[in-house]
Amino acid sequence: MTQTTIEAPPNTQPQQKLMLSVGFVLLHRFTLLPFAAFVDCLRLAADDGDRSRQLRCHWAFMTAEGQDALSSCGAAITPCQPFQPARMFDYLVVIGGVQDGGARLDQQTLRYLCDADRQGIPLIGLCTGVFSLIEAGLMEGRRCCVSWYHHADLRRRFPDVRPVADQLYLDEGDRLSCAGGAAAADLAAYLVERHMGKAWAMKSLHIMLIDDVRKAEAPQPQPVVFSKVADRQVRRAIAILEQHLGQPVSVDELAERLAISRRSLERKFQQTLGVTPQHFARDLRLRYGLWLLHYSRHTITEIGERCGFADTAHFSRHFRKAFNMTPSAMRRQVAEEGATLADPFFLHIEGKALD
Missing domain, CATH: 1.10.10.60 (Homeodomain-like)
Known part of the structure; x- marks a missing residue:
């Protein structure tokens, strides 16, 4: 298989007080679009213009051993860091991969997420990352936002969890979950606004050519297929x-x-x-x-x-x-x-x- 390598930005030492720090836990064959949408919103809010320095925001890409993270489309994120102390971050974002029956959490990742939870670090299940939070036993008695596409699978595999498939994301304090796709930008902007102010969130979205900020309760696009609409x-x-x-x-x-x-x-x-x-x-x-x-x-x-x-x-x-x-x-x-x-x-x- 041919892989495209995406170089991660270097860890830039902040020149001023950080307002937001996010750790990304990239699982095997993670979905690339929600990851890119989320981190790009942080990147654009972190610095003036499009200079990409980690001044106001900090982020780190992590895998269990610091190995490259392979996405579902074959692109790899490199370099990644081994898991860093969870207390470094305001949030840990878990980005899940393809649910093909073989996607299971390794023990090292499981321990890391559970330790982060014990330290009170809010956990974000992005796209199918919420499946991993459920497998780790971190979603008991909670609701979770999931794409309509994965709703039936989640309900079948985890009947005790309350899936929500009629909105873009959920914020329940120490647990946040997002349906994935382009909605990851909406969730990232929501967090940027919370920690840095609305101007920085809007700056990111406008550069990303997103002009309509969607709230958490906005409906997910429905799977109605329109064909032969030529006009x-x-x-x-x-x-x-x-x-x-x-x-x-x-x-x-x-x-x-x-x-x-x-x-x-x-x-x-x-x-x-x-x-x-x-x-x-x-x-x-x-x-x-x-x-x-x-x-x-x-x-x-x-x-x-x-x-x-x-x-x-x-x-x-x-x-x-x-x-x-x-x-x-x-x-x-x-x-x-x-x-x-x-x-x-x-x-x-x-x-x-x-x-």
């Missing part, structure tokens, strides 16, 4: 609607954000998807409601509110029309059959929305 502005409209599932965007506002007229937007939706923007947005919110019924413990009233419906009756009426079942009946079916949301519910959209 670029319709694709952009869909992306905006997905980002505001709980806060309905009016057609006028949507058209303004796309810099086109309302009439032009409605015509494009009719030509491309066969429905109005209002109809499509409602169907998208219903799909989100379906998702929450499967992957959250919210009440039906709460789900209706999170999906932007005025009241439970309004939500239930449209849900039944779309899925031939009331939300209550769907919730019972999930509980009785242990069903997980499969492709038949989230069909490819090829020029049409729900009937």
Whole structure:
């Protein structure tokens, strides 16, 4: 296998008082995107401009013996340090790898995390890193944020843990967890703002070309696959609607954000998807409601509110029309059959929305 080597930045001695120090525990075949998003947010907040000196923030990449850390895509982080004293850090970020049945914590890593916990160091499970915290016995009786993609696997392997798959990350004091992917930047910015102030967090995000700070409770993007949507502005409209599932965007506002007229937007939706923007947005919110019924413990009233419906009756009426079942009946079916949301519910959209 050909490996791409990523050189870690040298340990720069701080020139002023550190405001935030983070240790990264990189597990075998760790996921590269959440790691990169998190550490780059720290890097950009640590120094002026893009100079990368560890002035305001400090970070260290660690493996059990200081060996190179191999990511899931084959890129390796080098050099890494052996585990450093946990008291050096404000947080330890555990970044997990591919869950292929062979991913298990080695005893040295297990002891390190447990020792850190005894010292009161907050632990962050990033992406599948939360699986490792669970294996270490450090998540008993707690909730943990996990990607919708890993929700069923976590629930099957660890039935006593309470997975949350309807938001980006969770902060429960000495335990933080994040669904991974680009949400790692949101969590890192949240910590930068806490320790250094909002200006430094926004500086990092703006340089990373992220202009919309997402809160912990923001919904994870849903696995609805849109294919054959050729019109670029319709694709952009869909992306905006997905980002505001709980806060309905009016057609006028949507058209303004796309810099086109309302009439032009409605015509494009009719030509491309066969429905109005209002109809499509409602169907998208219903799909989100379906998702929450499967992957959250919210009440039906709460789900209706999170999906932007005025009241439970309004939500239930449209849900039944779309899925031939009331939300209550769907919730019972999930509980009785242990069903997980499969492709038949989230069909490819090829020029049409729900009937």
